[in-house]
Amino acid sequence: MDILLYLKAALLGLLEGATEFLPISSTGHLIIAADLLDFTGERAKTFTIFIQLGAILAIVWHYRAKVTSVARGVGHDRAARRFVANLFIAFLPAAVLGLLLHSTIKAYLFNPVLVAAALVLGGFVILWIESRQRTPRIEHVDDMRWQDALKVGVAQSFALFPGVSRAGATIMGGLLSGLSRQAATEFSFFLAVPTMFAATLYDLYKSRDLIHTEEAALLLTGLVCAFFSALVVVKAFLAFIARHDFRFFAWYRIVFGGVVLVLGLTGVVHFNS
Numbered sequence: 279m280d281i282l283l284y285l286k287a288a289l290l291g292l293l294e295g296a297t298e299f300l301p302i303s304s305t306g307h308l309i310i311a312a313d314l315l316d317f318t319g320e321r322a323k324t325f326t327i328f329i330q331l332g333a334i335l336a337i338v339w340h341y342r343a344k345v346t347s348v349a350r351g352v353g354h355d356r357a358a359r360r361f362v363a364n365l366f367i368a369f370l371p372a373a374v375l376g377l378l379l380h381s382t383i384k385a386y387l388f389n390p391v392l393v394a395a396a397l398v399l400g401g402f403v404i405l406w407i408e409s410r411q412r413t414p415r416i417e418h419v420d421d422m423r424w425q426d427a428l429k430v431g432v433a434q435s436f437a438l439f440p441g442v443s444r445a446g447a448t449i450m451g452g453l454l455s456g457l458s459r460q461a462a463t464e465f466s467f468f469l470a471v472p473t474m475f476a477a478t479l480y481d482l483y484k485s486r487d488l489i490h491t492e493e494a495a496l497l498l499t500g501l502v503c504a505f506f507s508a509l510v511v512v513k514a515f516l517a518f519i520a521r522h523d524f525r526f527f528a529w530y531r532i533v534f535g536g537v538v539l540v541l542g543l544t545g546v547v548h549f550n551s
Contacts, residue, residue, distance in 0.1 A: 291500035308326040312326060337512065395535065
């Protein structure tokens with residue numbers, strides 16, 4: 279057993295859980311970190327997608343009371359049915375585009391320099407959205423209309439480009455649609471469950487010939503680490519947004535992405551992809 283390989287898998291799992299639900303692009307961080315750790319290739323790309331399941335399971339656990347309530351009430355409770363319908367509507371745009379563009383994205387866009395550029399651009403977009411004066415009209419996810427869900431779903435489609443950030447796109451899309459910070463963030467979390475489950479299972483199906491016994495153990499290592507780190511970060515993030523806006527994350531994206539761009543374009547760091 280290659281201990282170093284499992285250590286890389288654990289580190290990447292911890293990074294996935296720590297960044298998945300923040301508006302800073304977990305995929306972007308994983309692509310850059312995996313490249314620096316020389317953890318690259320088709321199997322590595324599948325690994326970075328699969329371990330998202332660990333983070334998603336953390337969301338299911340954190341909101342287990344809400345998930346259980348919706349599951350029990352979907353057959354007879356109008357609010358539960360509306361909530362599920364909104365998730366489905368928001369899920370559709372990225373699902374359709376993801377099916378059409380999956381191979382192209384995985385072949386050409388998992389590139390550290392392109393990811394860094396997306397991080398920087400996304401940071402400026404967040405700063406622009408935060409500079410806008412607005413009064414939220416929706417304080418809770420249960421008050422969302424299908425039109426609001428569709429707008430968030432369209433915003434999520436931009437996250438198909440690695441480095442944009444699924445959380446960043448959906449939260450910012452929610453803010454532009456009139457959701458409060460809390461409602462936009464929570465809906466982003468809930469929407470992540472069907473979106474990332476579908477993306478992960480589809481990628482595993484497409485990459486099934488690449489997964490063998492050793493890869494399965496590596497995937498499990500990354501998944502477990504992602505689960506526990508996500509549990510910690512989700513609680514901290516919700517506490518943070520109760521008192522602050524998202525400008526901190528915007529500047530983080532700009533600085534981090536800028537450093538990666540400079541290092542990559544000047545040849546100080548030679549990326550593999």
